Each structure stands twice: as structure tokens, then as C-alpha cells.
Amino acid sequence: MKTPKVLDDLRQLKAITAARIGLPRAGSSIATDEILSFDLDHARARDAVHLPFQVEAIMQQLAARQLPAIQVHSAASDRTVYLQRPDLGRQLDKASQQRLADVQPDCKGDVDLVIVIADGLSTSAIHTNAIPLIDALLPRVTAQGLSLAPVIVASQARVAIADEIGEWLKARVSINLIGERPGLSSSDSLGIYLTYGPRQGCTDAERNCISNIRQGGLSPKQAVRLLENLLTSALRLRLSGVQLKDDSSLLENQGNSD
């Protein structure tokens, strides 16, 4: 048997792991091409965190689907505050509270579901995946005969902002479509958090999470299939979280959004 050469063989191994192995070297350092490839992935992840949330575009796309929608903003005034004060990203600012208080009574109370679209830690995730997910979800909501509160588009928001929103709108269940913390390999991954009986002070143990919705990850269709199961069970059993853990192996009760 011929003794394998280092680089050729490690390159073959790349088929079995996404890890950055077998990198060409210059001296003991990483060669130029690989440095640039790493920098590109990091640049995309940075952009995903910091590119402005295109709220208007999202609002227009919701309007085109005849979905009433309301913009809200968290108590974190900008991205710098948001990144350092997760507690503020979980609360609405005063103006947004007022806006939700002003929602007409026929749109709130005794409503099954409020959908929140939140930037979270990746605006890219929302820009790419939120509307396709809504498009996959809506027919299922209609088929189940569920009533829907206005869609809430939330800026500088963390997962738990859906608790306060759900409480204002008196929704039975909140689902929060939120941008997950970007990794080098995926900067536009969307997570969905479902909470039964949303109200301020809910713990993470009361939520269910569907993670890694993106191209190359979970498709919107697959995600909606999981979500529909969760939603049906949550409404039937009147609970969510660890007690509702689905048997499906695709479901993980953890995400990277908070």
C-alpha cells in the first residue's frame, strides 16, 4: 500500500466533515486563499447582525397578502444597546405598548394565534426566510380554522418580546419568527419559538423551538409541518415547552436566538 500524502488525503476527508481541515499552509501559517474564505464567511455573519432591518419591505409583503400588521420596537434603542442589554430587547418601548393598547377590541382577545416577526440577531435570516415561512404557514392556519391577530413586526427584539405582545393582544399562542445568532457556516438561519399563554415572565422552559430554518437547513415546508403539530397539541393540551416535547427527531428544544 502506498503511503498517503498529507494534503491530498485530508482533502478527501473533507467530504465527511465541514470542519476546516487540510488547509494549505505558508510556513506554519494558513495560506492566502483559506484566509480570504474564512474572512468572507465572517463578513457575512457580521453583516447579518448589523444590516438594518428592512421593516417597510416586510410590511409591504404582508400587506400584499392582506395580512394586517403592526410595527413595534423593543426598549433597546439601537443595535449597540440591543447587543449589551438582552433584558431591554425582551420589552416593548412605550410607543409600541400604546400602539398595541389601541388595537381595536375585535382584533384582540379570544384570538388563537399571534405571529411575531423579529429581527433577533440576524436580519438576513428574516429578509430571506420570514415571508416564505408565512406563505407556507397561512394555508395551514386557514385549514385549521384558527383566528389570527395582526402580525407584529418587531425591531431590536429578543425571543421573549412575544410574551408581552401576546399578553397585550390576549392571544392563546404566540409564535416568534426570529433571526438566530449567525455562525460562520450559516448567517441566515431563522428560528421559531412557540409559547402557549404568552405573558411577561414566561420562562424558556415554557417554549418550544424549531431551529435552523434556512437554505441547506430545514425548509419552510418542513418547519411548518413541525410547527403545525406543535400548534395543534399546544392548543389542545393548553401548554407548551418541555411538557410538549414532540417525539419527532427533527425537533430540538434549543436555539441560538437569545
Add this chain to the structure above:
Amino acid sequence: MTQYRFNLGSHTYQFNDLKTLMAKASPLKSGDCLAGVAALTEEERIAAKSALADLPLSRFLQEPLIPYEVDEVTRLIIDSHDAEAFAPLSSMTVGEFRNWLLAYETDAEQLRVVAAGITPEMAAAVSKLMRNQDLILVASKVEVISRFRNTVGLKGHLSTRLQPNHPTDDPQGIAASILDGLLNGSGDAVIGINPATDSVQAATLLLQLVDELRQRYAMPIQSCVLTHITNAMLIMERNGPVDLVFQSIAGTEAANQSFGIHLAMLQEAFDGARALQRGTVGDNVMYFETGQGSALSANAHHGIDQQTLEARAYAVARQYQPLLVNTVVGFIGPEYLYDGKQITRAGLEDHFCGKLLGLPMGCDICYTNHAEADQNDMDNLLTLLATAGVNFIMGVPGADDIMLNYQSTSFHDANYLRQLLGLRPAQEFEDWLRNMGLYNEQSQLLPTDQPAPLLESLPELES
């Protein structure tokens, strides 16, 4: 409770207790702001530092930051304090302690002798008065050596933890990253895998994989799967090949509780791993990980700043004579360490405090994508820590951990330091690298177009 005061011009700054004084004297960290304990102005910070400089070191023995009655970490600190070792320092203030540490005459031997007399709070306090260069200079005087199948921490050496994680714990994927690491001279501190699941079975399989590889090539290294300590105990009971027992630890009883551990549990695992006698040149069997912010994140911080709490975690580590203590400095995110500057400061503080307390400190020099940091910040910190004499750093393929989704340091980063500063791997491992034809006489890596006997196991891997 004693109040502390300091006059600056016409203004008298007042600090209501010792923990407030410590927190206000701390360099700016987003985590202390989040906890609401940080200085409100830069001037208040300097007033606190000045008051702290005048404080007798012995004050920390009289005023525990968390009461003795409510916290077993405090009890450990007080009960294990060595008054004899403390004697040379007993009349010093914190400010005088800094001067003493920096004095020409204070050398490795003296620092070794006083280590058991220094409490974590004393180390944290003096670090708050130190510039980055002070943290580097004093730490570089200390030599902490630990042994299992090789010798880590000797002056002039830099070791690495090879971290071959895979998102689904795929054995082939992990083996491929291990081989790549070995070919790049990585893995002498430990081959340490973070498992993707909490499964005891999966952890056992991974331990067997590395153990077979180790025996096959007679590698003088140790392995670890970083699973919860209760899992490691279970695997030991079932005769799985556990070299090192891993656990994340923190500086308060309540934070440790959130990790599902207490001190008696650590003692039991420590005794169990030692009894296996798997080490060949020594019996340091514990691998601990820490990181500023973990207590606040568990809502168990008692109003104490995150750097002081981190130092208290080292009192826990010290009790069990670890092979490795790894401060994972930027993993926790920007709400605790906002940017490269704060991550750098925290890494230097942790390394200094750990070394001063006599621990074999390493550092996972790292960041997440939502922190204001990049690989250049990591280059800076790893260069600073190497000059400070850090025992080990991480070796992650291309610095990109595809399971934990954060960036650390690569195999190549360690080799850069070895080349730049003339540092060498653990002697036993370096000899092995030479015997395997992976290192030449000048300790340079084998060119990648050469044949490597180590890769004979590749065909099996691919099958």
C-alpha cells in the same frame, strides 16, 4: 458592614461594602453594567481603585463577599486558607501587594510559596489595580506544571487542546479533525471533544475512538469528552476509558447548582478518576472550564462583579489539582464582554489570577459573531497570553468550531506562537512528533506534499 470612602477634590465617593468597592474598581465590562454593579463614571472607577489600593489584604479574610453560612465556595476559600503562606503578605495593602508582585526580587519560587495564602478575592483585587502589562509580567514569573501522560506548563513550552468537534458527533468527522490536528502538532494538552448531545453512550464511543488512536500510535497524550461530570462518573463505573474528568465550574454555590454540581460531587469524581491510575507521568486528572459572566447568566452573582466571581471559581479548581483550567473568554457573548478590548482584558485577568493562585491556566481565546471582535483581536490576545506564559490554548480546525458555532484559535495560531517566541510543545509530545516524522530537527512541520505514516489509518476511516 464597613463603608469605604475616597475623596477626589471636593467630592467624597462612598462605597457601601467591599463587593461594591470591588465592582466599582473593575475595568469596564458590559456584564457588570448589565448586573448594575459597574462604576457610573470613569472618575468613580478611579476613586474605587484608589480606595481599594489602601485596603489591607487581610480585610478579605474578615469580610467575605458572600457570607460563610450561605455559600460553600466561601467556606472552601476560608477553610483552606493557609495562614503561614499568607504571613509574608499579611501586613500589605492591595496597592503594596501590586508593587511586591512587580519587584525584581519576587520570583517564581516566592510566588509558589505564597500561592496558598492568596484568596481569589485578593488576586481579583490586585488585578483591578494592574495594567495589562502588569498582568502579563507577573503571570510570566509563575510556573505551574501539571502532568498526566505528558508535562504541561514548563517554561518555554506552549501546549494545545485539540478540539475536533462535529455537529452530529460523527466519529469519522471527528477522527478527520484529530488527524489534521496531529499533523499540525496539536493536542498535547488534551484531545478534548465537546459532544453534541448529553448521551452517555455517544460519549463512551468517542472516548474509545480517541483511546484506540492513542494506543495505536503510542501517543503521549490524554483525552477527554466534555460531558457532565455525572456522565463521566457513570462511564468510569462501566470501565470506559476516562483519562480526564471535565466540568464547568463557577464562583458561587448557586451558580454551580445551576451547572448541576456541588463540591462533594467534584471530590467524588476526582477520587474516582485518580483511582484508575491511567496517567503515566503524573496524576492530575481534572479538566475545568470557567468564564467571566457565568454566575450572572445563572442569576447567581450576589451583586459581585464578574471578574471577582471568576477568580472565586479558581478556588474551586485549586482544590482538585487539575491538569488544565481553561477560561473560555469570549464565548458568552457581548452582553458580558462587549468587544475585543474587553475580551482581551478578561483573558489577561483570568490568566493572571489563575496563575497567582497556582493553577495550570489555559485560555480559549474566542468570540461570537455578535461581539465587536474579529480574528485580529484573537491574534492580539494570543500573542499577549503567550508572552504571559499561558500553559495552553485551543486548536480548532481553521479556528471555526462547526458544532459550537463560535471562532477560537487554529492549529496554525499555536504554530505561529511557537515559531515567533521559540516555544515548544510538551517534551514527550515533541519527541513523538519527531518519531512520527511530523516535525523536523528545527521543529518545523512536515511539508504537506510529503508522505505521512500517521495517515495509514485513513483508508479505515473512509470505509
